[in-house]
Amino acid sequence: MTTAAATLARTRSAVAGAAADARTAWSYRATAGLAVIGLAALVPALPFDLRLDRLAATLYLALAAVGLGLAVGVGGVPSLAQGAFAATGAFTAAGLVARQGWPLAPAVVAATLAAALAGAVAGVALARFGGVVVAAGTWLLAWLAAFALTGFPSLSGGAQGLALPGTGGLTPSGHYELALGLTALAVGGYAVLARGQPGLALAAARDQPEAAVALGVPLARLRIGAFTASAAAGGLAGALAVQLAGVADPSAYGPALSAKLFIAVVLGGATAAAGGVAGVLVLGLLTLATEAGGLEGFQAGRVQTLLASVAVLVFLGLGDAGLLPSLRRRCRGAAAQHRPERVAPPPATETSSGGRSVLLADGLAKSFGNLAAVDGVGIELESGSVHALVGPNGSGKTTVLQLVAGSLPVDRGRVALDGVDVTREPVRGRVVGGIVRTLQTTAVVDRHTALENVLVGAGLRRRFGGAWRTLLATPKNRAETAATSAGAVEALESVGLAWAADVPAGELSAFDRRLVMVATALATRPKALLLDEPAAGAGSDDVPRLTALLHGLRTRGVAVLLVEHNLRLVRAVADRVTVLEAGRVIASGAPAEVALDPAVRRAYLGGPGL
Amino acid sequence: MSLALQVLVSGLGVGGVYGLVAIGYSLLYRLTGIVYFAFGDLVGLGVFAALLVAAGTGPVSQTSVGAGRFLLALLVGLVVCITVSAAGYALAVHPHLVRGSTIGWVAATVALAFAVRSLVGVFFTRPTYVFPDPLPFRDIGRAGFVSLGGATIQVRTFFVLAVAAALALVAGWVVERTKLGRGLRAITADAQGAAIVGVPVDLFITAAFGLAGGLAALAAVVAAPSAPFATDSGALLGVNGLVAALIARFGSLWASFGTGLGLGVAEAAIASLHIGGAELGPEYREVLPIAFALALVAVRSWRASPAAEPL
Numbered sequence: 001m002t003t004a005a006a007t008l009a010r011t012r013s014a015v016a017g018a019a020a021d022a023r024t025a026w027s028y029r030a031t032a033g034l035a036v037i038g039l040a041a042l043v044p045a046l047p048f049d050l051r052l053d054r055l056a057a058t059l060y061l062a063l064a065a066v067g068l069g070l071a072v073g074v075g076g077v078p079s080l081a082q083g084a085f086a087a088t089g090a091f092t093a094a095g096l097v098a099r100q101g102w103p104l105a106p107a108v109v110a111a112t113l114a115a116a117l118a119g120a121v122a123g124v125a126l127a128r129f130g131g132v133v134v135a136a137g138t139w140l141l142a143w144l145a146a147f148a149l150t151g152f153p154s155l156s157g158g159a160q161g162l163a164l165p166g167t168g169g170l171t172p173s174g175h176y177e178l179a180l181g182l183t184a185l186a187v188g189g190y191a192v193l194a195r196g197q198p199g200l201a202l203a204a205a206r207d208q209p210e211a212a213v214a215l216g217v218p219l220a221r222l223r224i225g226a227f228t229a230s231a232a233a234g235g236l237a238g239a240l241a242v243q244l245a246g247v248a249d250p251s252a253y254g255p256a257l258s259a260k261l262f263i264a265v266v267l268g269g270a271t272a273a274a275g276g277v278a279g280v281l282v283l284g285l286l287t288l289a290t291e292a293g294g295l296e297g298f299q300a301g302r303v304q305t306l307l308a309s310v311a312v313l314v315f316l317g318l319g320d321a322g323l324l325p326s327l328r329r330r331c332r333g334a335a336a337q338h339r340p341e342r343v344a345p346p347p348a349t350e351t352s353s354g355g356r357s358v359l360l361a362d363g364l365a366k367s368f369g370n371l372a373a374v375d376g377v378g379i380e381l382e383s384g385s386v387h388a389l390v391g392p393n394g395s396g397k398t399t400v401l402q403l404v405a406g407s408l409p410v411d412r413g414r415v416a417l418d419g420v421d422v423t424r425e426p427v428r429g430r431v432v433g434g435i436v437r438t439l440q441t442t443a444v445v446d447r448h449t450a451l452e453n454v455l456v457g458a459g460l461r462r463r464f465g466g467a468w469r470t471l472l473a474t475p476k477n478r479a480e481t482a483a484t485s486a487g488a489v490e491a492l493e494s495v496g497l498a499w500a501a502d503v504p505a506g507e508l509s510a511f512d513r514r515l516v517m518v519a520t521a522l523a524t525r526p527k528a529l530l531l532d533e534p535a536a537g538a539g540s541d542d543v544p545r546l547t548a549l550l551h552g553l554r555t556r557g558v559a560v561l562l563v564e565h566n567l568r569l570v571r572a573v574a575d576r577v578t579v580l581e582a583g584r585v586i587a588s589g590a591p592a593e594v595a596l597d598p599a600v601r602r603a604y605l606g607g608p609g610l
Numbered sequence: 611m612s613l614a615l616q617v618l619v620s621g622l623g624v625g626g627v628y629g630l631v632a633i634g635y636s637l638l639y640r641l642t643g644i645v646y647f648a649f650g651d652l653v654g655l656g657v658f659a660a661l662l663v664a665a666g667t668g669p670v671s672q673t674s675v676g677a678g679r680f681l682l683a684l685l686v687g688l689v690v691c692i693t694v695s696a697a698g699y700a701l702a703v704h705p706h707l708v709r710g711s712t713i714g715w716v717a718a719t720v721a722l723a724f725a726v727r728s729l730v731g732v733f734f735t736r737p738t739y740v741f742p743d744p745l746p747f748r749d750i751g752r753a754g755f756v757s758l759g760g761a762t763i764q765v766r767t768f769f770v771l772a773v774a775a776a777l778a779l780v781a782g783w784v785v786e787r788t789k790l791g792r793g794l795r796a797i798t799a800d801a802q803g804a805a806i807v808g809v810p811v812d813l814f815i816t817a818a819f820g821l822a823g824g825l826a827a828l829a830a831v832v833a834a835p836s837a838p839f840a841t842d843s844g845a846l847l848g849v850n851g852l853v854a855a856l857i858a859r860f861g862s863l864w865a866s867f868g869t870g871l872g873l874g875v876a877e878a879a880i881a882s883l884h885i886g887g888a889e890l891g892p893e894y895r896e897v898l899p900i901a902f903a904l905a906l907v908a909v910r911s912w913r914a915s916p917a918a919e920p921l
Contacts (some may be wrong), residue, residue: 078716125908131712136645136856137907139720143849144900151893255845259720266717302731309725316718317705 059179065276067233073270075226076206081138083257084145089235094248104168115235123227149250197465211443216431269322364413381559391580434527446506457523458488491523612760623767625874626774629867631851634822648722650848656827660687680744695823743835
């Protein structure tokens with residue numbers, strides 16, 4: 001009895017917590033979306049002869065488009081194969097229903113799984129490529145599916161297609177309500193995923209792949225996931241659409257469908273959750289307009305395609321953000337832009353944990369062809385100290401950073417973190433262990449706020465941040481999200497950018513954007529932080545801020561390896577300095593000693609000392 | 611043996627056109643970093659523009675057409691294809707490259723492909739068309755076919771192959787020997803550097819889009835009388851050219867052309883050869899090469915280093 005009461009109380013508090021979270025996350029856009037869905041659900045009750053079957057078919061198309069939007073807009077994967085995934089779902093379902101006599105529901109589930117599997121395979125093949133090869137590869141995949149369908153009647157039923165007996169228990173209005181509900185769910189899922197940990201990490205991987213990899217974002221795995229999810233949505237749409245049409249027609253699932261869905265997504269706005277829906281509706285309206293213009297029959301289809309293609313070309317030429325994002329920008333542009341005041345970074349309060357050796361790199365060597373870029377370099381980093389790595393251009397500083405961080409495999413030598421050999425560990429493993437580096441170039445996602453950028457780093461060790469838990473907003477996921485946000489805010493505070501949390505990174509100054517990158521690395525809670533020329537491009541006002549930041553890091557016990565050309569900054573903050581020339585260490589020690597070293601003076605001043 | 615010869619010759623004839631389309635894809639990829647998805651349909655547009663001049667939109671039996679009329683048709687097809695291909699760069703590619711938007715040019719070039727194909731379809735409504743032949747190949751042998759060591763070979767194929775090879779040589783000459791070619795190679799190596807030393811980058815790239823379109827269209831028009839041509843034949847040429855270019859890693863001109871030839875032979879072999887008891891057939895003709903190209907891409911990707919994104 002008491003256990004039941006305790007369970008009840010726990011459940012009640014969990015529900016109350018979820019309700020409170022939902023209330024804070026609720027926006028006018030959610031209200032508007034719900035209102036639209038509610039009104040749309042009432043359409044079958046209207047007393048006109050609406051072609052509900054056509055509306056339902058359009059909504060199934062929209063469902064496939066929303067799935068594709070997830071891959072394109074969030075995953076940054078320009079997939080031209082969504083029609084092939086829809087075909088996989090359509091012909092799997094049609095084959096199971098028409099030939100094996102399965103009921104509709106299990107056939108649809110099996111078809112969705114088959115499409116998801118096809119998407120996963122395509123993802124494994126293409127996930128590691130940039131957009132160009134993904135586009136070309138998926139386009140060929142779309143043709144492959146079309147050729148397979150036309151060439152093998154055993155799959156597709158030949159030119160007549162596969163006829164599905166019966167209705168599967170769904171009337172046209174039933175299809176309409178089902179399509180509406182599924183599309184609404186897909187849009188909601190897109191929105192949740194885009195704002196959650198998987199979406200933020202994917203956006204970082206799309207806009208700044210090198211930086212994302214350096215932060216330990218599992219790029220290939222996330223992209224495979226995006227492919228799989230979008231293919232599953234396409235397969236589900238295809239499976240239901242063939243039941244609605246009563247026949248699975250191979251000619252309806254050719255490359256033209258893939259192209260139409262891709263164009264719809266770009267037209268509506270790939271970065272908006274409902275962009276795919278908007279794009280499909282616009283293309284549908286174009287079709288209706290040409291029909292109203294009196295065109296009929298065989299030629300009508302081609303004229304419609306022609307007009308729609310030209311309209312899309314004109315629209316894309318004007319700008320490719322898509323309808324919904326443009327609309328949103330216009331609405332937001334009307335609201336007053338207010339920017340909070342800058343505040344000084346809070347003084348660090350924690351005390352140093354003492355100079356404990358954190359990271360030991362020994363005998364590192366790396367050659368590119370005949371060029372020995374790094375040749376026998378050793379470096380030791382102690383907690384709460386700043387170790388500067390200086391040297392002329394091309395002396396191998398950045399290569400040392402890449403070897404220590406694992407971005408490049410070593411030819412010889414070893415890297416140990418807290419006495420554990422991590423030389424064979426990939427980048428992600430080292431970031432999780434506590435070694436992280438920033439890039440020489442400023443690499444932040446401009447469209448995202450400073451906080452969203454930092455969350456990519458803060459979410460590195462999340463255990464409950466996966467796509468399923470994010471979609472379902474499980475209690476553990478929500479608790480972890482709150483903790484991650486707090487960590488990200490703290491990292492922003494420590495670089496003095498707490499005021500900028502909600503400002504898009506693209507609107508910040510060049511140096512503030514560099515600090516966002518540092519905060520992102522810091523949010524992974526590193527033991528050893530490798531900074532590649534943080535002062536590059538810094539103004540005279542900015543160097544003192546950087547000095548304060550580095551002193552703050554030292555008091556917090558972080559071991560910093562600083563590659564820097566600004567020797568004034570180095571002298572102000574470094575506890576030790578190592579000087580590289582042509583891939584070898586020519587001096588190492590306290591800044592004052594090193595500055596007097598004759599070899600260093602030769603390397604820097606080009607002569608035999610002063 | 612005789613079947614093998616037949617497969618080889620007919621495959622090379624088809625592959626020559628694939629090779630020129632592949633040259634176009636590779637050249638444009640290396641210049642701009644894009645895949646010109648409208649390319650195949652633009653080649654098809656060139657063929658239909660030539661057909662419009664040579665025979666109009668009505669049904670055509672495979673009768674000859676006067677040499678003068680055919681040359682005019684060839685010229686019109688060439689000019690249309692060069693113009694639209696170059697305009698496609700200016701309207702559907704360049705604006706998006708400036709914005710650095712991959713999805714922009716992918717969507718725009720795909721939309722251009724469908725605009726071109728449906729435009730052709732509005733005027734040419736029959737499923738397939740027979741392109742009139744200016745040269746009297748059908749008077750040689752039995753209706754244009756001769757027996758060679760037991761193989762039945764269409765004489766025309768040799769002509770198509772010779773023209774395709776000549777056009778590939780022309781492409782090679784332009785890239786290697788002319789001022790335009792030097793500029794294009796400079797842009798391929800380093801676009802910014804080329805601009806700094808005074809290469810008119812946008813103009814030259816536009817010219818390269820025209821050149822690629824023109825060469826492929828010429829080959830396609832010359833090959834068109836060999837087999838019936840449909841409104842989506844251009845798109846098919848585009849797919850096969852892209853397969854060849856992808857297998858050749860968008861590599862050099864000769865690598866692309868050679869892969870195109872090889873693809874033509876492979877397709878002919880798949881369609882008609884019985885190898886070691888394994889009997890394929892026409893239905894595998896397109897499927898297997900595409901599957902092979904995709905598998906090759908996948909293998910290459912996983913052998914490359916995880917952080918980089920090379921081809």
